Amino acid sequence: PVVATAELVASASLSGLGVAAFNVITLEHAEAITAAAERTGLPVVLQISENAVKFHGGRVEPIVAAAAAVARGASVPVALHLDHVEDEGLLRAGVDAGVSSVMFDASKLSYEDNVSATARITAWAHGQGVWVEAELGEVGGKDGAHAPGVRTDPVEATAFTAATGVDALAVAVGSSHAMTERTASLDLDLITRLRDAVPVPLVLHGSSGVPDEELRRAVAAGMVKVNIGTALNIAFSGAVRGHLAGDPAVVDPRRYLRPARDAMTEAAAHLLAVVADKEG
Ligand code: G3H
Numbered sequence: 001p002v003v004a005t006a007e008l009v010a011s012a013s014l015s016g017l018g019v020a021a022f023n024v025i026t027l028e029h030a031e032a033i034t035a036a037a038e039r040t041g042l043p044v045v046l047q048i049s050e051n052a053v054k055f056h057g058g059r060v061e062p063i064v065a066a067a068a069a070v071a072r073g074a075s076v077p078v079a080l081h082l083d084h085v086e087d088e089g090l091l092r093a094g095v096d097a098g099v100s101s102v103m104f105d106a107s108k109l110s111y112e113d114n115v116s117a118t119a120r121i122t123a124w125a126h127g128q129g130v131w132v133e134a135e136l137g138e139v140g141g142k143d144g145a146h147a148p149g150v151r152t153d154p155v156e157a158t159a160f161t162a163a164t165g166v167d168a169l170a171v172a173v174g175s176s177h178a179m180t181e182r183t184a185s186l187d188l189d190l191i192t193r194l195r196d197a198v199p200v201p202l203v204l205h206g207s208s209g210v211p212d213e214e215l216r217r218a219v220a221a222g223m224v225k226v227n228i229g230t231a232l233n234i235a236f237s238g239a240v241r242g243h244l245a246g247d248p249a250v251v252d253p254r255r256y257l258r259p260a261r262d263a264m265t266e267a268a269a270h271l272l273a274v275v276a277d278k279e280g
């Protein structure tokens with residue numbers, strides 16, 4: 001069934017576990033992630049980024065409706081979230097389309113402008129019963145470059161949370177978006193200090209570049225929502241590439257989308273278990 005992101009994050013946080021949030025680009029992503037959640041018996045967040053919406057022509061309804069329909073049929077709790085939204089119109093359209101939570105990303109703005117934009121959006125979203133994640137510091141790497149970004153300061157994070165009223169905070173602690181090698185090393189001491197200072201659950205972005213053991217340590221240190229995108233795309237593209245190489249005359253996309261979806265299910269099931277099991 002579809003549940004609210006707030007509920008999944010709150011219960012993970014209470015149990016000291018992580019909850020995985022995977023990026024959905026195609027229908028096959030939503031199917032694979034949900035199948036993985038069912039296989040592991042774990043709840044999951046299906047998240048749709050502004051970039052994914054732009055890929056689908058800027059219309060948020062079709063992709064949210066597809067993810068919601070897959071989620072409704074699931075035997076485990078599945079939440080719907082909008083990820084890395086900078087465009088307020090898209091954010092409102094996403095809420096109308098039925099997501100229970102949004103990440104409003106004003107992390108590229110100055111601290112003051114990030115606070116005022118995030119506070120305004122959060123007040124509006126809370127009026128709609130929508131849970132809000134924001135980012136402070138810069139995880140970086142979203143445009144392909146593996147820039148180290150700016151780490152999140154615990155004192156500033158505490159002030160930011162109080163000034164904006166956000167429900168969760170994405171923090172920059174050493175990961176970087178879109179890494180295709182799992183070589184990121186996180187500042188676990190910074191995660192602990194953020195966990196102790198910030199009253200809302202912490203969100204790890206760019207988790208595809210983080211090795212399993214490091215993910216477990218990050219959750220044990222205080223990360224709650226763990227965002228994963230690229231890892232599934234590596235699985236998807238690798239399977240498609242493999243199939244096309246062995247079957248150059250193929251025409252029916254189901255021939256290669258089936259192994260691609262299966263490969264994403266395997267990858268998602270593995271990561272779901274890693275994130276929900278801090279002891280390893
Ligand atoms: O918001 C989405 C995540 O931060 C995904 O990052 O593609 O590097 O795993 P990733």
Ligand code: ZN
Pocket residue numbers: 084139177205206227
């Ligand atoms: Zn991210």
